[in-house]
Amino acid sequence: xxxxxxxxxxxxxxxxxxxxxxxxxxxxxxxxxxxxxxxxxxxxxxxxxxxxxxxxxxxxxxxxxxxxxxxxxxxxxxxxxxxxxxxxxxxxxxxxxxxxxxxxxxxxxxxxxxxxxxxxxxxxxxxxxxxxxxxxxxxxxxxxxxxxxxxxxxxxxxxxxxxxxxxxxxxxxxxxxxxxxxxxxxxxxxxxxxxxxxxxxxxxxxxxxxxxxxxxxxxxxxxxxxxxxxxxxxxxxxxxxxxxxxxxxxxxxxxxxxxxxxxxxxxxxxxxxxxxxxxxxxxxxxxxxxxxxxxxxxxxxxxxxxxxxxxxxxxxxxxxxxxxxxxxxxxxxxx
Numbered sequence: 333x334x335x336x337x338x339x340x341x342x343x344x345x346x347x348x349x350x351x352x353x354x355x356x357x358x359x360x361x362x363x364x365x366x367x368x369x370x371x372x373x374x375x376x377x378x379x380x381x382x383x384x385x386x387x388x389x390x391x392x393x394x395x396x397x398x399x400x401x402x403x404x405x406x407x408x409x410x411x412x413x414x415x416x417x418x419x420x421x422x423x424x425x426x427x428x429x430x431x432x433x434x435x436x437x438x439x440x441x442x443x444x445x446x447x448x449x450x451x452x453x454x455x456x457x458x459x460x461x462x463x464x465x466x467x468x469x470x471x472x473x474x475x476x477x478x479x480x481x482x483x484x485x486x487x488x489x490x491x492x493x494x495x496x497x498x499x500x501x502x503x504x505x506x507x508x509x510x511x512x513x514x515x516x517x518x519x520x521x522x523x524x525x526x527x528x529x530x531x532x533x534x535x536x537x538x539x540x541x542x543x544x545x546x547x548x549x550x551x552x553x554x555x556x557x558x559x560x561x562x563x564x565x566x567x568x569x570x571x572x573x574x575x576x577x578x579x580x581x582x583x584x585x586x587x588x589x590x591x592x593x594x595x596x597x598x599x600x601x602x603x604x605x606x607x608x609x610x611x612x613x614x615x616x617x618x619x620x621x622x623x624x625x626x627x628x629x630x631x632x633x634x635x636x637x638x639x640x641x642x643x644x645x646x647x648x649x650x651x652x653x654x655x656x657x658x659x660x661x662x663x664x665x666x667x
Contacts, residue, residue, distance in 0.1 A: 334542070334545040334546065335543055335544040335545065335609070336542060336543055337627050337632075338542075339640060340626070340635060340640065341627050342644055342648070344626065348655070348657045349656075349657055349658050350657060350658060350659070350662075351481065352480075352485050352488055352660050353488050353507055353660045354656075356510055357508055357509065357510050358377045358378040358508055358510045358513045359376055359377065359378060360376070360662045361375070361376060361377070361654075361656070362374075362376055362377045362379065362508075362662065362663045362664070362665055363375075363646060363650060363662070363663070363665070364383065364665045364667060365638055365642065365643075365667070366667060367637060367638035367642065370639070370642035377513075377662075380513070380620075381516050381520060384517065385520075386520055387521060387523065387567075387570075387572045387573075388522050388575060389522075389523040389563075389574045389575065390522055390524050390620075391574065391576050391581050392493055392581060393503040393526075393527060393528060393580045393581045394495040394496055395494065395495075395496055395498050395499040395503060395528050395529055395530050395580075396490065396495060396497045396499060397475075397499045397500065397501065397502050397531075398411075398465060398469065398497045398500070399468045399472030399473055399475075400412075400474075400475050400500040402468065402471055402472050402473075403473065404436070405436070407424070408423070409423055409437055410422040410423075410424075411464075411468060411500060412532050412533050413532055414457075414461045414464045414468075415461055416461050417456060417458060417460070418456055418457060419457050420453070420454060421453050421454075421455055422453070423435065429444055429447075429453070430444070430447065431444050431445065431447050432444065435455070437471070438471045440457075440458070440467070442456065442457060443455060443456040452533065465497060473486070474489055476489050477501070477536075480659065485660070491503065491509070492506075492514075493514070495526075496528050498528070498553070499530050499531035500530075501536050502531070503529070503531060504578070504659040504660075505577050505581075505621045505622055505663065506577055507659070507660065508663050509577075523563070525563060525564060526560065527555060527556050527557075527560060527581060527584045527585070528554060528555040530552055530554075531552065532553075533552075534549045534551060534552045534604060535552065535629075537550065537629075538625070538628060539627055544606070544608050544632060549604040549605065551602035551603065551604035552583075552604070553602055554588065554600070554603045556584060556585075556588050556596060556598060557598060558597075558598035561597050561598050561599075565596050568615065574615055574616055574618075575616065575617065575619065575620060576615075576616045576619050576620070578619075578621055578622075579621055579624075579633050582607070582619060582633065582637075584603065585614075586607060586611075586613060587604075587605035588603065589614040589615050590605065590614060594614040596615060606629060607633045607636050608633075608636055609636045609640060610636070611636050613636075613637065618665065618666055618667045619634065619637055619665075619666045620663060620666075621634055621663070621664050622657075622658065622662070622664070623650055623656075623657040623661055623662065624658070637666055646664065650664075
């Protein structure tokens with residue numbers, strides 16, 4: 333029968349959808365969820381300093397959003413992944429173009445080499461990955477989410493610690509961190525580590541089938557440096573908490589560890605792990621995340637960690653207490 337995606341649905345009036353971050357960012361609300369009991373505590377994000385202790389490990393995804401949305405002459409080409417001489421894209425209007433045809437964007441022709449059933453198109457760019465990124469930087473737009481309307485928020489749609497260009501959507505759990513808060517955490521003895529997952533279709537594509545088992549996750553490129561893997565494995569061996577900042581970081585750590593006998597190793601390559609209830613977490617002991625869209629793979633992931641009933645109850649409590657949802661919204665700390 334499978335697990336119906338409808339089990340991960342909830343009602344959300346539009347007024348709860350945040351249109352931009354609070355300022356300063358660490359003044360967002362923070363809901364603390366005990367995953368064993370479902371007990372809730374209502375805080376502000378800057379109080380994270382009080383909730384963590386020396387020796388805790390925070391792991392961040394340092395991927396940086398690039399200007400992945402190209403719009404020219406009524407045609408939109410949304411870049412999902414760039415490789416040398418090729419790119420994976422979504423096209424609007426998609427039905428207009430067939431394999432073998434070309435689409436013109438800002439004076440360049442992109443040949444459609446292959447069109448997949450799910451709408452993803454492989455186009456020939458005729459450019460190195462570096463030059464294609466430069467082309468996007470010159471002509472593209474930051475692809476803010478469709479539910480963010482009418483405000484210019486491109487500068488806000490980036491983490492203060494973002495470094496490696498490659499994401500088409502931001503790892504938004506990090507939006508709540510300021511430079512000052514990070515310094516306070518380090519001064520307390522909290523260990524900070526960095527990995528990379530370049531956010532693509534695997535993160536934001538909605539579940540379009542009836543069951544979790546029928547959903548196919550698209551792969552996304554990740555990187556775990558050798559020294560980071562060693563330090564996180566040391567923390568696990570010493571019984572210290574490893575806390576992922578966001579679902580993308582979670583999929584890096586758990587995806588790599590699950591493929592290597594439960595241990596984190598140095599790794600660069602693709603991960604397409606879909607974490608669903610019943611999964612036994614190998615690395616993370618806690619998760620800082622946002623409030624996610626109904627019936628999304630991200631909501632399924634947090635339900636795998638804290639239990640579906642606990643998460644849906646927490647979401648109802650969030651509405652009752654005026655929390656803000658989605659990318660620019662408030663935060664949840666699952667412990």
